[in-house]
Amino acid sequence: MIPLSLANIAEIVQGELCNVADPNKIVNLHAVIDSRKADSNTFFAALQGENVDGHDFAESAIKNGAEFALLSRDLGLSSILVDDVTIALSHLAQSVRSQLPNLKVIAITGSQGKTTTKDLLQHLLSAVGESVANEASLNNELGVPLTLLRCNKNTKFCVVEMGARHRGDIAHLMEIAAPDVGLVLVVGKAHIGEFGSQEEIAETKAELIAGLADTSVAVLGTYDRFTPHMADGRAMKVISFGEKSSCLVRAADIELREGRAHFDLVTPEGRQAVGLQLLGMHQVANALGAAAAATALGISLETISAALSTAEVASKWRMALMQEDELLLINDSYNANPESMAAALRTLVLLAQERGGATWAILGKMHELGESSIEEHQSIGRLASDIGVDHLVSVGTRDFLSAEGDGEMVQHYFSDIASAVEITTHFSAGDVVLVKASRAEGFEVLAEQIMSAWKASE
Numbered sequence: 254m255i256p257l258s259l260a261n262i263a264e265i266v267q268g269e270l271c272n273v274a275d276p277n278k279i280v281n282l283h284a285v286i287d288s289r290k291a292d293s294n295t296f297f298a299a300l301q302g303e304n305v306d307g308h309d310f311a312e313s314a315i316k317n318g319a320e321f322a323l324l325s326r327d328l329g330l331s332s333i334l335v336d337d338v339t340i341a342l343s344h345l346a347q348s349v350r351s352q353l354p355n356l357k358v359i360a361i362t363g364s365q366g367k368t369t370t371k372d373l374l375q376h377l378l379s380a381v382g383e384s385v386a387n388e389a390s391l392n393n394e395l396g397v398p399l400t401l402l403r404c405n406k407n408t409k410f411c412v413v414e415m416g417a418r419h420r421g422d423i424a425h426l427m428e429i430a431a432p433d434v435g436l437v438l439v440v441g442k443a444h445i446g447e448f449g450s451q452e453e454i455a456e457t458k459a460e461l462i463a464g465l466a467d468t469s470v471a472v473l474g475t476y477d478r479f480t481p482h483m484a485d486g487r488a489m490k491v492i493s494f495g496e497k498s499s500c501l502v503r504a505a506d507i508e509l510r511e512g513r514a515h516f517d518l519v520t521p522e523g524r525q526a527v528g529l530q531l532l533g534m535h536q537v538a539n540a541l542g543a544a545a546a547a548t549a550l551g552i553s554l555e556t557i558s559a560a561l562s563t564a565e566v567a568s569k570w571r572m573a574l575m576q577e578d579e580l581l582l583i584n585d586s587y588n589a590n591p592e593s594m595a596a597a598l599r600t601l602v603l604l605a606q607e608r609g610g611a612t613w614a615i616l617g618k619m620h621e622l623g624e625s626s627i628e629e630h631q632s633i634g635r636l637a638s639d640i641g642v643d644h645l646v647s648v649g650t651r652d653f654l655s656a657e658g659d660g661e662m663v664q665h666y667f668s669d670i671a672s673a674v675e676i677t678t679h680f681s682a683g684d685v686v687l688v689k690a691s692r693a694e695g696f697e698v699l700a701e702q703i704m705s706a707w708k709a710s711e
Contacts, residue, residue, distance in 0.1 A: 262345065282296045359411070359435075362437055377564070384409065415427075435471050438480075439474050505524070512607070523554055572597065581685045582687075582703060615686060617689070646665040648699070677703050
């Protein structure tokens with residue numbers, strides 16, 4: 254954060270100081286919501302969740318060294334009392350942002366690829382100056398303020414991923430973050446059950462561009478029919494990215510080697526070779542999004558291409574490779590939607606072609622697809638057959654499976670994760686396995702159990 258007195262902080266969050274020895278004490282702290290991470294450089298925000306009340310851990314946070322706790326009820330601790338802790342954090346973050354005029358904030362949204370693009374961009378910007386980005390996928394009304402509150406006068410770049418469950422969510426986050434660059438990757442079908450249609454999703458994602466000042470830069474993907482037009486009628490600078498020749502930032506001569514994309518990155522500055530360390534052809538779009546945002550910030554093409562070629566998977570359970578005794582498993586269990594399922598299946602097949610083994614797609618339910626859920630699951634099942642997956646293993650849902658069977662693809666069904674581990678007995682050395690489902694399905698457990706069972710069988 255930036256140096257502020259406790260009295261200043263209380264005024265900003267519209268709160269009341271309680272049990273504070275010196276209201277004029279100047280502090281330079283960042284916020285934590287886990288009491289175990291509290292120390293003398295932090296203050297503790299006691300959030301009220303559905304299952305856990307942060308107030309129950311406030312005393313522990315103070316004992317661990319936290320300067321004060323942000324609370325909504327008096328616990329007799331060094332604290333600032335507010336009506337709503339989350340809103341108070343937003344006010345504080347917005348104030349800190351306004352006092353860091355040299356900080357460049359980059360906001361990212363899209364139906365898929367947000368976290369990977371965020372990780373790529375932070376890796377890239379860290380080569381130029383001190384950078385901060387949201388941890389994991391903390392991309393909501395809590396995550397964005399927590400990220401901004403980690404910035405100080407030495408921070409050059411702040412990358413904030415912005416997600417949405419409802420209309421207006423991103424607009425609210427834009428008011429807090431006041432980004433200099435707004436990046437929209439793609440409008441897909443993720444959360445269509447919440448929004449009702451792809452058009453509604455597009456309008457929600459467009460809140461990011463609508464919230465930009467005219468002096469900011471809009472960075473827009475060209476992978477759907479909505480995103481390229483989000484800045485229409487605005488006076489701001491627009492940078493398009495994609496694989497079309499008309500894109501200002503684009504990829505040319507793309508090829509796949511050992512499951513990883515290699516291409517020439519083309520920008521107004523010229524052309525440089527990039528060899529991604531990330532798995533899957535779909536990573537090209539994420540890399541281009543990061544490259545376009547960096548271009549908007551004036552980063553050199555040479556720096557961009559070098560950083561993209563060295564970036565590795567930073568967030569867990571996203572197309573992460575696990576290998577044991579000639580079995581290769583793609584752990585993509587963090588989340589799933591129709592577009593990311595299709596991309597993961599294509600990567601599975603390409604890797605198996607290089608290795609010569611059989612392909613096993615172990616899939617779980619995709620959530621939040623609303624009325625189109627069954628149709629979307631069936632479509633993924635058909636795609637698996639069409640592209641040559643050898644074994645489709647459906648866990649917890651039969652919606653991927655065809656009653657007639659799909660060509661030469663063998664179909665399997667298991668009711669739960671515990672029983673699905675049995676499929677490991679049918680694997681052979683050289684096989685490639687994909688494990689993927691929506692986050693709520695907990696497929697990271699299945700991935701670990703499969704690898705343990707395979708290791709035990711050798």
